[in-house]
């Protein structure tokens with residue numbers, strides 16, 4: 001790999017500065033500790049703060065999350081969403097979901113507003129109603145991304161938002177020589193969200209954390 005040019009070094013410093021800016025409270029830190037104990041990589045501090053901001057700005061009443069983990073991203077979304085918003089979060093890892101339940105409880109969210117379903121997207125998503133959700137956050141197996149995004153388009157109402165985590169695949173997406181299946185999938189889905197204007201009205205890619213790909217439903 002080439003040495004970073006001075007400008008790129010400056011860009012990295014700006015990214016690191018933005019990542020270090022949020023101050024997280026005890027419940028988010030507890031969720032991060034539980035994630036570490038379970039060997040789960042949660043969203044970064046910068047990403048959690050963007051999720052809270054996006055939920056506060058878009059005011060979703062109904063949200064779906066793929067990949068609950070120990071609840072870092074779910075808590076970030078709930079913190080921004082209006083009071084009474086409901087998060088439906090899927091993960092096949094029952095132990096992770098138990099940790100997330102504790103985290104949501106410690107943050108004061110009853111189980112009626114944080115619906116945790118122990119299952120995979122492929123099993124659970126088809127059971128969710130069409131055009132019924134305001135926001136879908138995807139942080140699960142990248143090889144299933146195309147399927148998860150197709151289902152997200154189905155369950156989102158017009159104007160709803162999809163958010164895809166790790167959209168830069170640990171910085172592999174911008175490197176054309178990397179042809180691994182997950183990286184190629186992320187490139188293809190990114191192009192689809194940008195180009196398929198019959199389904200997606202707007203799309204953007206943020207370099208926050210490990211990358212966030214966003215799109216709004218036509």
Ligand SMILES: C[S@@+](CC[C@H](N)C(=O)[O-])C[C@H]1O[C@@H](n2cnc3c(N)ncnc32)[C@H](O)[C@@H]1O
Nearest residue numbers: 042043067068069072073091093120121139140
């Ligand atoms: C990176 S972790 C999620 C971290 C979480 N979003 C956070 O920030 O705290 C990815 C999770 O996706 C779950 N997962 C893997 N395949 C899945 C699938 N097909 N459907 C739903 N969840 C899946 C894993 O069990 C794992 O807990």
